[in-house]
Each structure stands twice: as structure tokens, then as C-alpha cells.
Amino acid sequence: MTDDERVIVPVNFSQADPRADRPVRILVGQAELKLSQDPQVVLYTAPLGAGLGIAIYDAEAKVGGLMNCLLPDSDLDEKRAVLHPAMFMNTGWAALMTCAQQLKAAPERIRVFAAGAAEIMDDISLLNVGKQNQKCLREFLRQKGFILNAENMGGRTNCSMELSMATGEVRLRFSGQIISKFLCKP
Amino acid sequence: MQAISDYVRNLRYLPPAPRVVPELMRLINQPDADSSRIVNLISYDPSLTTNVLRISNSAYFGAATPISNLQDAVTRLGFQQIYQLVAAATGAKILGASQEGYGMEQGDLWKHSVTAAAAAQLIARQRNENENVVFTATLLHDIGKTILSDSLKGAYSKIVAETEGNGHSLLEAETKLFGINHAELGGQLLQHWNFSPDIIAAVSFHHTPKNARVYQRLASCVYMGNMVACFMGHGYGHVAFAQRARTEVLADLEMTERSVPQLMMDTFEQMQLIEAFFSSAVPSAA
Numbered sequence: 001m002t003d004d005e006r007v008i009v010p011v012n013f014s015q016a017d018p019r020a021d022r023p024v025r026i027l028v029g030q031a032e033l034k035l036s037q038d039p040q041v042v043l044y045t046a047p048l049g050a051g052l053g054i055a056i057y058d059a060e061a062k063v064g065g066l067m068n069c070l071l072p073d074s075d076l077d078e079k080r081a082v083l084h085p086a087m088f089m090n091t092g093w094a095a096l097m098t099c100a101q102q103l104k105a106a107p108e109r110i111r112v113f114a115a116g117a118a119e120i121m122d123d124i125s126l127l128n129v130g131k132q133n134q135k136c137l138r139e140f141l142r143q144k145g146f147i148l149n150a151e152n153m154g155g156r157t158n159c160s161m162e163l164s165m166a167t168g169e170v171r172l173r174f175s176g177q178i179i180s181k182f183l184c185k186p
Numbered sequence: 187m188q189a190i191s192d193y194v195r196n197l198r199y200l201p202p203a204p205r206v207v208p209e210l211m212r213l214i215n216q217p218d219a220d221s222s223r224i225v226n227l228i229s230y231d232p233s234l235t236t237n238v239l240r241i242s243n244s245a246y247f248g249a250a251t252p253i254s255n256l257q258d259a260v261t262r263l264g265f266q267q268i269y270q271l272v273a274a275a276t277g278a279k280i281l282g283a284s285q286e287g288y289g290m291e292q293g294d295l296w297k298h299s300v301t302a303a304a305a306a307q308l309i310a311r312q313r314n315e316n317e318n319v320v321f322t323a324t325l326l327h328d329i330g331k332t333i334l335s336d337s338l339k340g341a342y343s344k345i346v347a348e349t350e351g352n353g354h355s356l357l358e359a360e361t362k363l364f365g366i367n368h369a370e371l372g373g374q375l376l377q378h379w380n381f382s383p384d385i386i387a388a389v390s391f392h393h394t395p396k397n398a399r400v401y402q403r404l405a406s407c408v409y410m411g412n413m414v415a416c417f418m419g420h421g422y423g424h425v426a427f428a429q430r431a432r433t434e435v436l437a438d439l440e441m442t443e444r445s446v447p448q449l450m451m452d453t454f455e456q457m458q459l460i461e462a463f464f465s466s467a468v469p470s471a472a
Contacts, residue, residue, distance in 0.1 A: 049419035122431035156427040176289025
């Protein structure tokens with residue numbers, strides 16, 4: 001099975017009341033990915049830890065997606081990847097891209113943002129999941145022909161990531177800080 | 187050591203001693219463990235009884251018919267699970283509050299502790315260590331933070347300077363700034379509360395397992411449980427990842443390249459159980 005075949009179609013969340021003018025915040029939990037084209041939706045992840053938060057956004061189609069994955073490669077557990085494709089960066093990415101294109105996003109217009117992958121001290125690879133995740137993501141995107149348009153990976157503090165469908169803004173909230181920071185303004 | 191004991195004894199905000207947990211562990215470790223004695227022990231604390239019953243009736247544990255009394259709970263869930271419920275209900279009370287000095291909101295320390303305990307228990311099970319001891323030690327491993335938090339308030343920029351600027355771990359920064367760290371303090375507190383030496387050592391040395399000597403393997407289980415919880419997004423507060431990698435843990439626990447990812451995946455499967463412990467045992471203000 002190729003990565004592209006191993007895909008599930010997540011539900012397109014569009015629960016917003018058209019009369020409402022406040023954003024609707026929708027949680028992307030661990031090993032989950034969600035997409036939307038509803039301008040009222042803001043997708044946000046649970047705290048990422050050493051896992052990766054990956055956001056994609058097509059400004060023309062106004063389609064965005066956010067993934068919260070734990071580990072780099074489904075080789076670690078193929079059976080689990082079938083049940084939880086978003087647990088692994090590679091299978092999650094395949095699902096994200098397939099669904100985004102179904103919502104009329106175009107790969108050449110898609111911008112990619114990454115956060116998370118916090119690192120402990122000392123460079124001992126068995127214990128540095130965050131560093132490993134970063135390394136794998138960079139190589140993976142390079143192979144797929146994508147660049148990282150903005151990133152805030154590594155560091156010593158847990159963070160969560162959010163993506164606004166209306167604007168494509170990506171914000172990060174670091175544990176212990178009250179105010180979130182922009183990763184990227186379109 | 188003397189100075190640290192005085193520090194613990196003289197604190198104004200010492201949490202109330204959990205009397206049931208150490209005694210309950212002793213009870214269930216006896217070969218002829220008697221359920222009525224277990225029920226009597228837990229009943230001694232009415233609010234603990236209420237919390238245990240509440241968790242045992244949560245969605246995760248709940249059965250077709252509700253559990254309405256402790257004897258019922260013990261019979262249906264078994265000693266091991268009852269012990270965990272008691273430990274969780276106790277822990278929630280002590281660990282549920284926010285820890286401002288560390289940048290942890292209400293529930294953060296508790297969520298971290300429960301996730302770490304579940305992960306560490308898996309490790310203990312796989313490596314034939316005493317699960318209850320490891321579960322308890324890991325549940326309480328950061329209890330020292332509840333005491334040190336006040337001292338850290340207002341020291342945020344100094345902590346960050348030590349970790350980012352001087353390359354110290356959070357533990358080393360605490361020692362440098364306050365003369366004591368949360369692991370030592372936690373061990374002292376548990377000693378004050380008459381917990382067993384293995385748990386005291388595993389908590390005192392959960393960042394430096396080599397120093398736990400005869401209890402090194404236990405301390406390594408706690409270390410790894412803590413790490414896995416952090417990797418999975420349940421390590422909260424300022425610079426929570428400013429922790430040292432310890433190679434002795436890799437040897438102690440016979441770890442391979444797949445071990446950590448496997449632990450993360452296995453802990454992921456436990457998240458429902460972890461949520462049950464987390465949300466049912468509501469931390470009280472008292």
C-alpha cells in the first residue's frame with residue numbers, strides 16, 4: 001500500500017452558525033487531523049510535546065488543515081497506522097493532502113507550517129523524540145517537494161498550534177505563557 | 187539532609203498527609219490480603235471514599251449496575267485497581283491546584299502526573315518491577331513542585347536565564363537559585379509522610395536514577411514515565427523539557443531504538459484510562 005492509498009476522509013467540520021460572528025474553535029487532539037473551508041473555524045491542537053503540529057493552508061481556495069502527530073513513520077506500527085493514520089507524520093500527511101485536494105486546494109498553492117517537537121537536553125537520540133521528528137519532517141517534505149514556510153520547532157517548552165480558516169494565520173501558545181504568538185501572518 | 191528536613195517541617199503550606207495510601211499498599215502486598223480490612227481503611231476517610239466511588243462509576247470503569255459501596259467496588263474491581271483509584275483520588279487532591287511559580291495552570295501538574303504514572307506502570311509491567319510501587323512513585327514524583335512553586339514565583343526570568351543562557355536543567359536551576367530541588371524536596375516530604383524507602387528513593391532521584399543505588403531500576407521507571415508524559419504533550423509549565431538525558435536509564439530498562447516510540451504508542455492506548463483518573467477525581471480546594 002502506498003502512502004496515498006492509506007487514507008481516511010475525516011469529517012469536514014463546518015459547525016458554525018452562519019449568524020454567529022465569533023470564531024468556532026475546534027480541537028485537533030493527539031493523533032488527529034482535521035480540515036475545513038469554513039471561514040468561522042479556527043482549528044487548534046492539544047499540547048504537542050515532542051510531537052509535531054503541521055498546518056497547511058491554501059489562501060486562494062481558503063482551505064486549511066491541521067494535524068497533531070506523535071511519531072515520524074508508520075513503519076513503527078503499520079497496523080496502528082491503519083486505525084490512526086494521523087499518529088504518524090507520513091500517513092497523516094497523505095490523508096491531509098488527499099482531503100485538502102478534495103476540498104479544491106492545490107498543492108502548488110499550499111503553504112506548510114510546523115511547530116512542536118520540543119527537545120530535552122543532551123543529544124542522545126533514543127531519548128530525543130523531538131529532534132528525531134524534526135529531522136524526519138524536513139527530509140520528508142524535501143522528498144515531497146514542499147518547503148516549510150514557517151516553523152517553530154524544538155525548544156524546551158510545550159506548545160499548541162492553531163490555524164484560522166478565514167485568514168491562514170497560525171498562532172502558537174506556549175505552556176506557562178498567557179498570550180499566544182504569531183508563527184505566521186499571511 | 188538535616189537542613190532540608192527542617193525546610194519541610196517548617197513550611198506553612200504543607201499539604202495534609204495522605205494516610206491511606208502507604209497503609210493500603212502495605213495491606214495489599216500481604217499474601218493473605220483481606221478485602222474487609224481494605225474497605226475499613228478506605229472508609230476511614232469519607233471524602234476519599236466518595237472520590238473512589240465516583241471514579242469507579244465513571245464511564246471507563248463503570249459496569250451495567252452502579253457501584254454503591256466500597257465492598258462492592260473492591261469485589262468488582264480487584265485490589266490492584268482499587269489501589270490505583272485510591273492513589274489517584276489522593277493524588278488529585280494534592281496535585282490538582284495550579285503551580286504559578288512553574289507556569290502550570292490548574293490541573294496541569296495532575297494531568298502530567300497521571301499520564302506519567304500510567305506510562306511508568308506499563309514500563310514496570312514489561313520489566314517485572316512492582317507496578318504499584320512504580321505507579322505510586324510516579325504519581326507523586328513532582329510533589330516537591332507544590333512546595334517549591336511559591337519560591338519560584340517571580341523568578342521566571344532567572345530560571346529561563348539558567349536554562350537557556352547557562353545550559354542548566356530545571357532541576358539544576360532550582361538547586362542553584364534555592365539550594366534545593368523539587369526531587370529532593372519530594373523525597374523528603376514522602377519520608378515525612380512515612381512512605382516506604384523504595385518510593386522515597388524513586389521520587390528523590392527521578393531525574394538522577396544512578397543516585398538511587400539499590401532502587402536505581404525503580405527510579406529509571408519513574409524517569410521514563412515522566413519523559414513519555416512530556417513527549418506526549420503532558421509536560422506543562424516553563425521550560426518543562428529542560429531535563430537531562432540519562433544513559434543509565436537506557437541500560438537499566440534495556441531500551442532499543444523502538445522502545446520510546448513503542449511506549450508512546452502504548453501510553454496513547456491508555457489515554458481513556460488516564461482521562462478517567464484525570465476528570466473523575468476532581469481536585470478539591472481543601
